[in-house]
Structure formats: C-alpha cells, structure tokens
Amino acid sequence: MEDKQRNEKGYIRGRLLYTIFHNEDENFAIIKVKIEDTNEDYEEKEIVAKGYFSHLTEEHSYYFHGVFEQHQKFGIQYRVESYQTYIPDTKEGLISYLSSDLFYAIGEKTATRIVDKLGMNAISHILEDPECLDGIPGLKKQTREQLHKSLEEHQGFERVAITLSSYQISLKMAQRIYQRYKEEAIHKLYDDPYQFVFDIEGFGFQSADQIARMNGLSMDHPNRIGAGCIFVLQKSIQDGHVYLPYDQCVREMIQVLGFELTEQIIQERLEQLNTEKKIIISEGNIYLPSLYYAEDGFAAHISRIMNKKIESETTLAELMKITGEIEEEEILSYGKEQFDAIEKALQSKVMILTGGPGTGKTTVIKGIVKAYATIHDHSLDIDDYEKKSDFPFVLTAPTGRAAKRLKESTGLPSSTIHRLLGWDGKDGFEKNEQERLSGKFLIVDEFSMVDTWLANHLFKAIPDDMQVLLVGDEDQLPSVGPGQVLSDLLSSGKIPIVRLHEVYRQKEGSKIIELAHEIKNNEITDASLQKANDFSFIPASNRQIVEAITIIFKHALEKGIDTNAIQVLAPIYKTEAGINRINEEIQQLLNPKTDKTREMKVMDVSYRVGDRVIQLVNQPEDGVFNGDIGEIVAIFFAKENKEKKEQIVIAFEEKEIVYERQDFGNFMHAYCISIHKSQGSEFPIIILPVISSYHRMLRKNLLYTAITRSKESLIICGDMSAFLRGVTTMDTNQRYTSLIERLESRLEEEQELPNFISDEEKELNPYDFM
Numbered sequence: 001m002e003d004k005q006r007n008e009k010g011y012i013r014g015r016l017l018y019t020i021f022h023n024e025d026e027n028f029a030i031i032k033v034k035i036e037d038t039n040e041d042y043e044e045k046e047i048v049a050k051g052y053f054s055h056l057t058e059e060h061s062y063y064f065h066g067v068f069e070q071h072q073k074f075g076i077q078y079r080v081e082s083y084q085t086y087i088p089d090t091k092e093g094l095i096s097y098l099s100s101d102l103f104y105a106i107g108e109k110t111a112t113r114i115v116d117k118l119g120m121n122a123i124s125h126i127l128e129d130p131e132c133l134d135g136i137p138g139l140k141k142q143t144r145e146q147l148h149k150s151l152e153e154h155q156g157f158e159r160v161a162i163t164l165s166s167y168q169i170s171l172k173m174a175q176r177i178y179q180r181y182k183e184e185a186i187h188k189l190y191d192d193p194y195q196f197v198f199d200i201e202g203f204g205f206q207s208a209d210q211i212a213r214m215n216g217l218s219m220d221h222p223n224r225i226g227a228g229c230i231f232v233l234q235k236s237i238q239d240g241h242v243y244l245p246y247d248q249c250v251r252e253m254i255q256v257l258g259f260e261l262t263e264q265i266i267q268e269r270l271e272q273l274n275t276e277k278k279i280i281i282s283e284g285n286i287y288l289p290s291l292y293y294a295e296d297g298f299a300a301h302i303s304r305i306m307n308k309k310i311e312s313e314t315t316l317a318e319l320m321k322i323t324g325e326i327e328e329e330e331i332l333s334y335g336k337e338q339f340d341a342i343e344k345a346l347q348s349k350v351m352i353l354t355g356g357p358g359t360g361k362t363t364v365i366k367g368i369v370k371a372y373a374t375i376h377d378h379s380l381d382i383d384d385y386e387k388k389s390d391f392p393f394v395l396t397a398p399t400g401r402a403a404k405r406l407k408e409s410t411g412l413p414s415s416t417i418h419r420l421l422g423w424d425g426k427d428g429f430e431k432n433e434q435e436r437l438s439g440k441f442l443i444v445d446e447f448s449m450v451d452t453w454l455a456n457h458l459f460k461a462i463p464d465d466m467q468v469l470l471v472g473d474e475d476q477l478p479s480v481g482p483g484q485v486l487s488d489l490l491s492s493g494k495i496p497i498v499r500l501h502e503v504y505r506q507k508e509g510s511k512i513i514e515l516a517h518e519i520k521n522n523e524i525t526d527a528s529l530q531k532a533n534d535f536s537f538i539p540a541s542n543r544q545i546v547e548a549i550t551i552i553f554k555h556a557l558e559k560g561i562d563t564n565a566i567q568v569l570a571p572i573y574k575t576e577a578g579i580n581r582i583n584e585e586i587q588q589l590l591n592p593k594t595d596k597t598r599e600m601k602v603m604d605v606s607y608r609v610g611d612r613v614i615q616l617v618n619q620p621e622d623g624v625f626n627g628d629i630g631e632i633v634a635i636f637f638a639k640e641n642k643e644k645k646e647q648i649v650i651a652f653e654e655k656e657i658v659y660e661r662q663d664f665g666n667f668m669h670a671y672c673i674s675i676h677k678s679q680g681s682e683f684p685i686i687i688l689p690v691i692s693s694y695h696r697m698l699r700k701n702l703l704y705t706a707i708t709r710s711k712e713s714l715i716i717c718g719d720m721s722a723f724l725r726g727v728t729t730m731d732t733n734q735r736y737t738s739l740i741e742r743l744e745s746r747l748e749e750e751q752e753l754p755n756f757i758s759d760e761e762k763e764l765n766p767y768d769f770m
C-alpha cells in the first residue's frame, strides 16, 4: 500500500450494508460496509469491518478509522479503532442529520431553526450546554431534552472514543469507560485517570500512569499515590497475601511510583487513604478493606458458631455401640485415630479432620454421618424428607469434581460451595447472614482450597446450631485465592483437630500412596522411585520431555487404553515443555486435523470437535465451574446459524454449554492441565513431567498435590534429581495472613468442649459393646 501522509489518519467512509456478527453485551460487531470514500489504498467497493460499535444505522454514513488485517480465512478486514457519524460539512447535511429518524419529533423546519441559531457547531453546543436550545420556536422542553439525550447517545460515545483513541485506549476499553462514565469520561481522563484502575475491569495502573503523564499530572498527585498503593495490594493477592507489612508496602509502592517520591509523602497519603477507608492499616499491616473484613468476619463467625454449645446426651457407651454397628455394616474396624475422629466430630461445633491420602478421611466422614443419623434418628434417604432442605447433612467442596467425588464416596447429595450458597455470578450470595443454610451437619471437603473470601461467605451463612466438619490435607497446595485458611486454623490451636496418620490404602499395595507419604514425611530416596505395578519413572531430558509424553500416549493407544483416563499435569503454561505445548502435541496425536475436521481458531489455538477442554472460570449461571473438564461436541460458524454467531458447544458431565466468541477464553485444552487446576480432582492415570527447566516451580506441596491426584497409576517422566530436589524443597513463600491473631482475639475464652464422655469410659473399646 502506498505511503499516506504521516499526519493524515486513515479512514474509510461508508454505509452499513448488513451486520455479520453482533455481540450485544460488548457491542462488538463484524459488519459489511459499502465504501463511499477512503484515503486508504483499497480499491474494492465493500469491506468487512470489525470493532466495538454502538448504534450504527443503515441511514447514515460513518468515518471509520483503523487498520487493515489479513484474516486467514476471510481475507482482508478493517479493524476499526474509532469511528464517527459522517455529517456532511454543509448546512443541508447538518439539517438532514438533525431531522433524521435518530431524533424524535424534529422535522426539517425545526432542524433549520436550530442550525440557523447555533451555526455549524450546533452539535457540540447542544452537547456542552443543552440550554442553548432555549428560545428556538416550536421546540418544546421535552423535545429539547430528548434531542440532548439522543445526541449524547449517538455522538457521545463516538467523541469519547476518538479522544480515548489518541491515548492508545482501544475501542473495546473505550466502550467500558463510556458505559461507566458517559460524557464524564473525558473529564475523568484529564482529572483522574487513576480512577479507571478501580472502576474499569482490566484497566492497568501503568496505562493510567501513561495517560496522567501525557496530561501533565504531577508524580506526587494524591490520586497517583493512592492508585499505586491499591495496585501493590492487589498484586500481592496474586501471591496469596491477605495484607502487606507497612514497610514492605511502602517499598513496593516506591518501586511502582518511582524513586523520586519520599517515604514521608507516601506515608502521609497512606494515612489519608486509611481515614477514607480505602485501605485499612492495622497493627502495622496494610489491608484492602475487602480482605480485612473477610478475615475478621470469618474469625467472628467461627467464634459465633463455636460459642453455641451442643446439647447432646449421648454417652461413650452408646457411641461405641453405634460405631460398632457401623463397623459391621462397612465390614471394617476403625483405627484408634479414626474412632477418635468420629467421637470428637460428634462433640465439636467445628472440627478439622486432616490426613494424607488413604488414611481414611472418607471412611471417617461416612462413620460420622451414620453415627449422627443414628443418634438423632435421621434417615439417610433424602426421599424420606418432604423438602430437600430438611435433609440434615450438607456436603460441599470447592470444586465441581471434588463435590462429585464426595457424593460418590458417601452416597449423599453434595454440591460446590458456590452452588450451595447460591452465587449469582458476580459477588452476591443468596445464602448469607440474613438467610442462612438449612441443615444440621455441614461437611466441607478439600478445605485447603478455600480462600479467605470464600471461607467468610460460607461461614456467615452457617446457622448457630449447625455442626461443622472441615476436611483437608494440610500438605497440599494452599488456595489459589488469598489466605491459607486451613493451615492457619490448624496452627491456631483454637479448633479441635484430628490428624489421621495410619495409611490404609497402602495395605492394598499402592506405591502411589507410599510415595505420597514418604514425601509428606520427608523420607523419600532414590529407592522410593523403583518401578511398581502402579508406578514408573521414565527418564527424559528437557528437550525430550514432550516427545516422551507423546510416546506414552502412543503406547496407550496401541494397548487400547482409554486415553480419556490419562491426564498430564504440569506446573507452567509457556516454554517449550509447558502446558500449551504439550496440549498441542497431544491434540495432534489424539485428535488430528483431517478433511472432515470441524475446527475453529481462537488466537493461536485450534479447537476441534472431540477435543478435551477445561473450564477456566466459574460460570454459575450455566452450572459450570473452574476446573470442570468437558469435550467439544460441536462447532458452528456464523453463517451456519440464524443468530449469525460463532459457537463452540462443550459437553460437561451433566450438561452441554454453548459458548460464543466472547466466551472462548473461558476454556482451554485439557490434555495437559496445571497442577493448581487439578486440585480437588482425581484421575485414573497421571503423567507428571518433572524437568530441571521447571525448577522454579518444583516444590514439595506442588509435587505432593500432583502425585496424590492419581487413582490407579502414576508415570513420572523427566529428571530424577530435579524431582528429588523438588520434593525436598519447601515452599518458602510465606503468605501474610492474620487469621491466627484474629481467632485468638475472637475466641479469647478457651473453648470448652462438651465433656459428656468420662476419661474412664475412653479406655473402653467399641467391641466391648458388640
């Protein structure tokens, strides 16, 4: 294309012919434009344009400014960065625009009067000061107001978008900014672009800073320092912190804001932010308010629940008789720790049950449920209850897969915590302090995955007289969100705990469990990694690892093993041996492209019918949650359906969900998933690549979590020394939390456990009563 004059902005002026695709939520559209004029080097009469538009009509022409793009399939397209309605630069043109159908009750006569009075800049005058319309004959107050409103609607966004585009703000972001501030957007841009960081999703501190600099805002402007502080705190959440120590926060702020700022200026501003309640400074630590109140709220609710005592008349003798009967039904004999767990859980308002794999956590949960049901004469058949909410047991877990596993292992209804609390998809929960949960005994599995926010939401919805059992493995990864709720509760010494040590599954000859416990107890050696029925270690170098994984899959295919049973887990997404690369290779092997393949490109990734995919965000309105795994069952292109929308249909275990382009980022391939995402799930066969190039991620709790995901078989491939180094390296990234202190102050008075069982009775054995 020939060089345009440097300062001249490229444009295509044209009329909308028809809309090919339109996403109402985001106003994103792909349109066909009939070209009337252009200064771009483009000869055709029509072009496909795409961008974020509001209110394009076929009646008007528009100036589109943007860049050409070559689409792999659809050829050349114009990506619109800003646009404006074309109003011919003549009196007639302006009159014709103002008397068009866009503006209600304004005919040609009135439009002429407006232009006569206000001149060729009539539109700007009206937008700036609607009162300038006063005194125009035949223009009633209501019509004047209507005209101003419609002009704002049609011209407002265009003008705002044009200004924002000169600050390199994309049209998409401009949409969001305009939706939030309307005409105020430009004022905000000049006065306080930092506000965008808080109000506009996805607007980063650096972008705001760049705009502020262009507008000449000073480096020590209070809004800049405030935004810098919030930015630093928000970033710290990604490392799991609930707060930052004061000095560390100041240090990090100086790094972000620039070294020209003195500590004193920052400290003064922090005091002010604290007074304005935008941050909370407490005991020399700085919190975002939402986390401060969530942590304190959680401690307060635990204390509220624990303060309501259990009224129970069960004696140890009766309990032993009951557990004895359960043992007969289950054909097992509880170990001492397991019996203690059942006994203590029945006596405690809140108790934690923790232990590694195969120590019988599920067995104990079942024992507790059965014993409680017997003591209180409750049926365990939900059909015996008039309403589902009358069922006394509430079982829940943080992920869909964990909830499903809990349901399968106990035979009782179970749901995710989000569903249990009736999450509305944003931040509202149907169940809360006003409307609490119903039921008598709550069991939360995989509690190590619950972060401070969710713990608070859950506990505020628990009624005073409900009993609570929290179950989790303290050696697994902490929650993805802020806090380390399980490990803080365990360290606090304020909540009754039972730790299960004895491994039962090992007795069935499982090397995987043996390995997990050796890692847990820091006892692992080269010898632990010898081949066994359910375990193998395949050496491979950094460069060989992807091929090695593919070869294992090839062997599995040859042997007729269902490849859906095999899950690869890796710690990082990018790099030559990262999750993305492994996914590409396995897709190539298991679901290659053929002439008949239905495939849709999303950025660099090709999705095909038959691909295994994982959901990356919670989508409660559709009943799919972060970590759910499904399969692509259909792909539709825009021309193939009457909505003219591209669609990918994914079948999850219980339902099919239709995704449209704006949601294509909600999932990714799942042949290989991250170890973090695998938390709470189990898979029959795990392939775990462990190589030295992953070294920064290789930590004991990460590898322990990965290993304990495998149910039947574990194949570790990679570098033995990297693995041994990893499993002996503790995660030293300390998370800043204050839950222990809060529990101490909330639970000042020692919790008195109901002591209905005498020490003497404790010596007895359940068999004495059988």
Ligand SMILES: Nc1ncnc2c1ncn2[C@@H]1O[C@H](COP(=O)(O)OP(=O)(O)OP(=O)(O)O)[C@@H](O)[C@H]1O
Pocket: 332, 333, 334, 335, 338, 355, 356, 357, 358, 359, 360, 361, 362, 363, 364, 504, 505
């Ligand atoms: N007291 C016992 N006597 C005999 N077998 C037991 C006993 N306790 C547990 N088991 C058996 O050990 C195996 C593991 O128990 P369970 O599934 O309850 O452990 P878990 O801690 O929930 O394990 P994971 O965390 O791996 O799911 C099961 O097959 C179970 O039946």
